[in-house]
Amino acid sequence: MKRFGIFAVIIVLISVFLGLGIKSLxxxxxxxxxxxxxxxxxxxxxxxxxxxxxxxxxxxxQVKYETFxxxxxxxxxxQQGGTAYDIAIPSxxxxxxxxxxxxxxxxxxxxxxxxxxxxxxxxxxxxxQHNQYSVPYFWGTLGIIYNDRYVKASEMQHWRDLWQPKxxxxxxxxxxxxxxxGLALVKDGASMNSTNQxxxxxxxxxxxxxxxxxxxxxxxxxKMYMSDNEAPLAVTWSGEAAEMLANNSHLHYxxxxxxxxxxxxxxxxxxxxxxxKAAYAFINFMLQPKNAAQNAEYIGYATPxxxxxxxxxxxxxxxxxxxPDQQTVRxxxxxxxxxxxxxQRYNDLFLEFKMHK
Amino acid sequence: MTRTSRLSYFSLYLLxxxxxxxxxxxxxVYQSFFNLNHQFTLQNYRDYLSSSVYLRMTLNSxxxxxxxxxxxxxxxxxxxxxxxxxxxxQLWILLIILPTWINLLLKAYAFIxxxxxxxxxxxxxxxxxxxxxxxxxxxxxxxLVAAYIQIPFMILPxxxxxxxxxxxxxxxxxxxxxxxxxxxxxxxxxxSANGVRSGVQSVFIPSLxxxxxxxxxxxxxxxxxxxxxEEHFLTTMNWGMGSTIGVVLIIIMxxxxxxxASRRKGGVKR
Numbered sequence: 001m002k003r004f005g006i007f008a009v010i011i012v013l014i015s016v017f018l019g020l021g022i023k024s025l026x027x028x029x030x031x032x033x034x035x036x037x038x039x040x041x042x043x044x045x046x047x048x049x050x051x052x053x054x055x056x057x058x059x060x061x062q063v064k065y066e067t068f069x070x071x072x073x074x075x076x077x078x079q080q081g082g083t084a085y086d087i088a089i090p091s092x093x094x095x096x097x098x099x100x101x102x103x104x105x106x107x108x109x110x111x112x113x114x115x116x117x118x119x120x121x122x123x124x125x126x127x128x129q130h131n132q133y134s135v136p137y138f139w140g141t142l143g144i145i146y147n148d149r150y151v152k153a154s155e156m157q158h159w160r161d162l163w164q165p166k167x168x169x170x171x172x173x174x175x176x177x178x179x180x181x182g183l184a185l186v187k188d189g190a191s192m193n194s195t196n197q198x199x200x201x202x203x204x205x206x207x208x209x210x211x212x213x214x215x216x217x218x219x220x221x222x223k224m225y226m227s228d229n230e231a232p233l234a235v236t237w238s239g240e241a242a243e244m245l246a247n248n249s250h251l252h253y254x255x256x257x258x259x260x261x262x263x264x265x266x267x268x269x270x271x272x273x274x275x276x277k278a279a280y281a282f283i284n285f286m287l288q289p290k291n292a293a294q295n296a297e298y299i300g301y302a303t304p305x306x307x308x309x310x311x312x313x314x315x316x317x318x319x320x321x322x323x324p325d326q327q328t329v330r331x332x333x334x335x336x337x338x339x340x341x342x343x344q345r346y347n348d349l350f351l352e353f354k355m356h357k
Numbered sequence: 358m359t360r361t362s363r364l365s366y367f368s369l370y371l372l373x374x375x376x377x378x379x380x381x382x383x384x385x386v387y388q389s390f391f392n393l394n395h396q397f398t399l400q401n402y403r404d405y406l407s408s409s410v411y412l413r414m415t416l417n418s419x420x421x422x423x424x425x426x427x428x429x430x431x432x433x434x435x436x437x438x439x440x441x442x443x444x445x446x447q448l449w450i451l452l453i454i455l456p457t458w459i460n461l462l463l464k465a466y467a468f469i470x471x472x473x474x475x476x477x478x479x480x481x482x483x484x485x486x487x488x489x490x491x492x493x494x495x496x497x498x499x500x501l502v503a504a505y506i507q508i509p510f511m512i513l514p515x516x517x518x519x520x521x522x523x524x525x526x527x528x529x530x531x532x533x534x535x536x537x538x539x540x541x542x543x544x545x546x547x548x549s550a551n552g553v554r555s556g557v558q559s560v561f562i563p564s565l566x567x568x569x570x571x572x573x574x575x576x577x578x579x580x581x582x583x584x585x586x587e588e589h590f591l592t593t594m595n596w597g598m599g600s601t602i603g604v605v606l607i608i609i610m611x612x613x614x615x616x617x618a619s620r621r622k623g624g625v626k627r
Binding site for chain 1: 393394410413414417469473474475491493494572573576577578580584585588591592593594595598
């Protein structure tokens with residue numbers, strides 16, 4: 001009992017010590033001053049930390065950076081409104097959903113400098129017409145990654161190629177209903193936002209036929225597996241692909257020319273905003289070509305900022321894997337928010353596919 | 358201790374149960390009666406019972422939970438039995454508890470490293486001339502990893518019930534002419550049945566709704582009810598259907614508890 005008491009006292013002392021430490025650190029960095037802060041809610045590791053420091057120096061705001069790992073988790077947190085997020089960076093369909101749920105604050109255009117730096121074809125998208133609520137941050141695609149030790153480039157150019165019996169037990173799919181159902185739809189020329197029962201059923205049946213070729217349906221681990229040559233083929237997003245390609249020189253990324261998904265992560269101001277001025281300062285800061293280019297080089301995703309793109313090294317700028325040609329870009333489709341009933345339908349069919357042996 | 362102070366302790370316990378057991382369960386049951394448009398309906402239950410996907414998933418969960426429990430029991434009972442005869446028992450028990458201090462996710466990732474194509478098991482198989490095999494994303498690897506994670510929760514209750522057996526009873530059994538096998542079968546196993554029951558409960562019930570390992574080790578080639586609940590709450594945000602499956606799990610849990618509850622009449626009496 002005595003020893004237990006000593007143990008308890010030590011724990012309490014350590015806690016108090018750490019608490020005081022955090023407090024003094026916060027004061028040193030000025031976080032105690034609530035008026036000059038900016039709270040950013042973003043995906044993990046999705047901004048060059050040096051840019052945050054630069055922003056703080058230039059504007060005098062203190063940045064609080066919080067992260068989420070799925071659009072849905074972010075949605076729930078902003079809906080509950082517990083934390084005063086000033087900036088959030090959701091994906092396309094989620095922006096539409098948040099707008100419908102009245103979770104977004106409309107942007108006043110006269111406060112934004114540099115929206116014209118953005119490539120016009122990435123503005124005015126279906127999920128946010130006239131960019132009333134959002135400013136593009138990064139964009140990307142869905143595609144196939146292959147390992148040139150096992151797969152020849154000519155064998156893997158289209159979604160249909162995944163169905164070849166040769167690839168039995170070889171493919172890793174990303175665990176996302178919209179993307180996998182989407183590729184099954186688009187391979188027959190259907191819309192990736194299809195709400196046509198016949199098309200959806202056909203896509204689901206085709207996916208069931210793909211099942212013997214599927215090795216696993218996983219998430220973030222795809223990066224690790226592909227880098228370690230665990231599987232010759234994978235279907236995932238360009239951003240993930242960039243990271244894998246950096247780790248393993250045998251990997252290549254293809255966006256099938258018949259069509260694929262075009263996704264956006266855009267900056268929005270959520271309803272929970274407390275520091276509007278700081279939020280606009282951040283949007284303008286990220287729109288500056290130099291900063292956008294630095295961020296794109298650090299993250300490895302494609303920047304929608306055409307002036308920033310010019311500042312990137314030639315090897316990145318002309319990489320067809322991540323900046324596909326006009327022809328392919330024209331066939332890319334952006335996901336729309338289909339409403340809960342259809343989202344459920346997509347997920348039910350996908351779940352059925354996952355259970356198919 | 359006075360009566361009032363005992364009452365206040367008891368009310369503290371009651372409050373705990375009320376807020377952290379009864380309220381959440383009530384909320385889940387309540388949620389399960391609402392569809393996507395927040396209308397009161399029985400549709401979720403009708404969907405569940407008429408969907409071959411969900412019924413197959415339930416069956417899958419059952420089979421896997423059963424296999425995991427069986428495997429852990431087969432490993433744990435002899436292990437617990439030998440533990441009781443060892444010299445430095447406390448140390449050995451500590452070594453069995455130790456892995457439970459490590460985060461589940463870390464353990465799963467460690468197994469990915471062991472089972473992958475470039476992992477140590479495949480290195481060994483290549484070395485002895487069998488050649489690399491697909492180990493990850495198979496039913497076998499899923500059951501193995503799940504059993505590994507659950508083993509401490511099976512060993513401890515069995516060990517505790519075995520330690521409680523008075524050695525004099527075993528001596529008496531031998532004196533009365535029973536051989537080792539008979540002693541084990543007629544005396545030791547019946548007297549440790551309570552430990553086995555609580556071990557089975559604490560392994561079988563969580564195994565029904567495992568979800569992280571189904572993806573990391575099973576590569577989503579193993580789908581259990583846990584996967585469906587995760588999807589309904591995190592992806593489709595269909596909390597009603599997610600809660601319905603939750604209610605089904607709670608019901609199964611109660612049935613399991615009832616079936617494995619210790620029977621009072623006859624049998625073991627002390």
